[in-house]
Amino acid sequence: MTTRQGFTNTFLSLIGCAAMLTLTVTAEAIEDERPAGLNGATWQFGPLNRWAYTHMSEVLPxxxxxxxxxxxxxxxxxxxxxxxxxxxxxxxxxxxxxxxxxxxxxxxxxxxxxxxxxxxxxxxxxxxxxxxxxxxxxxxxxxxxxxxxxxxLIDLDKTVADYVPALADSGWGPDTLRDVLDMRDGSQWNEDYAAADSTVRRQDCADGLLTGPDCEGVPVVGNYRFLPTVGRMPDRQGSFVYKSGTTDVMAWVLEAATDKxxxxxxxxxxxxxxxxxxxxxxxxxxxxxxxxxxxxxxxxxxxxxxxxxxxxxxxxxxxxxxxxxxxxxxxxxxxxxxxxxxxxxxxxxxxxxxxxxxxxxxxxxxxxxxxxxxxxxxxxxxxxxxxxxxxxxxxxxxxxxxxxxxxxxxxxxxxxxx
The missing domain is CATH 3.40.710.10 (DD-peptidase/beta-lactamase superfamily)
Structure with missing residues (x-):
């Protein structure tokens, strides 16, 4: 339900009772009520995402x-x-x-x-x-x-592999940090949100952020194991192609460079x-x-x-x-x-x-x-x-x-x- 804070609203509840009673409650109480049907397969999408996006600590770790x-x-x-x-x-x-x-x-x-x-x-x-x-x-x-x-603490002319040896054989290994920041890397990442077999959706499944039928066959292993499995397309290097995983690679580099x-x-x-x-x-x-x-x-x-x-x-x-x-x-x-x-x-x-x-x-x-x-x-x-x-x-x-x-x-x- 999408009422505004500070207003009051009337809703009918008391499931299981023979009669429905009309109760007046604050909008804030209604908005904080976890909606039915919200789970790992549904939280990202409407209409349940309107609640989920403002309660993320209750949805995911x-x-x-x-x-x-x-x-x-x-x-x-x-x-x-x-x-x-x-x-x-x-x-x-x-x-x-x-x-x-x-x-x-x-x-x-x-x-x-x-x-x-x-x-x-x-x-x-x-x-x-x-x-x-x-x-x-x-x-x-x-x-x-x-x-x-x-x-x-980082040199943008150095490569991903210089900071994270675990990614040396991945699609990002030979790319400079400058190319990573501009998404001009050579990784084989596919950002098609509508395709269940795209890299971005397989990452969601491997992270445990998305569950359900679209995630069947994708082991839940997390990014430290998933990102090194992404392959390379050398022809992409130097041209902009939007790839979410590239930012996660940059975060891994920052962790390695600072030990934080x-x-x-x-x-x-x-x-x-x-x-x-x-x-x-x-x-x-x-x-x-x-x-x-x-x-x-x-x-x-x-x-x-x-x-x-x-x-x-x-x-x-x-x-x-x-x-x-x-x-x-x-x-x-x-x-x-x-x-x-x-x-x-x-x-x-x-x-x-x-x-x-x-x-x-x-x-x-x-x-x-x-x-x-x-x-x-x-x-x-x-x-x-x-x-x-x-x-x-x-x-x-x-x-x-x-x-x-x-x-x-x-x-x-x-x-x-x-």
Whole structure:
């Protein structure tokens, strides 16, 4: 059920009674009720994912990403932020709250010039609850790598095999860390979410994150054993092909280079230093591998703090977490000549350091995740937009729901800002 916090709702219950009684309860109590039918085969998909994404520690084993013990870093403007606004949608004015419902958006945060202008929650998300970020986790992995590189603990010109001998004979062994960060590696990874036999789905099964008929015949062994079995396609090396497993390989490299668990690295180098107000978490597979490619779950406001870190080029207050050159390198890149996806006229998109460059001539970059997760960073206008969603399936799964509509909504929000 998708009622809003702070309202009351009437529902009928008392299963087993001859008469049905009408009870009035708070929306928060309803939203916290575990839905029937949620299991390892169903939690990723609608409608059950709307609850699951905000209760990940109850769905899968998770390791905390600790925030600092001091007061969280304030978000200026938060108390006065609007919880609805009018945008131009298909040539007519529409309220953003209504569009959020239509687009399965659970949380939306808009900031400009470092101030919060808009914050709204829907579904089962609240300010205190974390939400699964899916592949926005990849961008956080890239920022963690930036911090580790700033301390000289990794060399981007060295290979995966230099740091993780167990991956020497895998599809990533001879690839440099630079190519890994840009997903220009030569691994044989297949990212087809709709195919049960694709590498990304077999990884879900091998991790124990997905169960059911599609996982028959796939042993549950965890990433430390699964990733070394992925083969190589040498012709891919040097060209961008999106592959989630590549981010997990990078996390393994970071663990080997620092002798720390990946979740603890994110805590030490990012979460505590951005002044997060809540612990985040990251799903853990059966072998103890923390899933950097898509397992981080965090609150909307703390994801906003991550976005502000990107917009501020690695600076938080008086502290620098990594070199501004890391973000400058992402923002300033030219578009790929061999882009594998459809391109809107006037855009030259690219992928760099686990971030998507729009190639819009304004330096706009994004972190994206399936089921509608997004951090949009527009340096030219100093605008930040965070969306956390629960699309019914990875690519949308409902009419007029998906990436193209999401990008149009981002443009509409930007255009409506003062």
């Amino acid at each position: 998770s390791k905390p990403i600790r925030h600092g013990t001091g007061s969280p870093r304030p978000l200026p403007g938060l108390k006065a932020a609007a919880n609805d606004m009018t945008v131009d949608w298909n040539g007519a004015p529409r309220q953003l709250a209504a569009l959020m419902e239509e687009q399965y958006i659970d949380g939306l945060l808009v900031m400009k010039n470092g101030r919060v202008l808009f914050e709204r929650y829907a579904g089962t998300l609240t300010p205190e609850r974390s939400h699964l970020l899916w592949s926005v986790s990849k961008t956080i992995t890239g920022l963690t790598a930036a911090s580790v590189a700033a301390d000289g 668990r990946f979740a603890d690295l994110v805590s030490q180098r990012i979460w505590k230093r951005i002044g997060a107000e809540q612990d985040a978490g990251i799903t853990v597979d059966t072998s103890g591998f923390t899933l950097a490619s898509g397992g981080i779950h965090a609150t909307l406001r703390d994801v906003g703090r991550v976005g502000q870190l990107i917009l501020n080029r690695g600076q938080v207050g008086d502290e620098r977490l990594f070199s501004p050159a890391w973000i400058d390198d992402i923002v300033s890149r030219d578009g790929s000549r061999s882009w594998p996806y459809a391109v809107e006229e006037g855009f030259r998109p690219y992928y760099r350091s686990f971030m998507w460059g729009l190639g819009d001539g304004r330096g706009s970059i994004q972190a994206r995740g399936v089921h509608g997760q997004l951090i949009h960073v527009a340096p030219e206008s100093k605008t930040l937009i965070v969306m956390l969603s629960s699309w019914p399936d990875a690519e949308g799964g409902a009419p007029q729901v998906g990436e193209s509509t999401q990008q149009r909504l981002v443009q509409a929000i930007e255009a409506a800002l003062p």
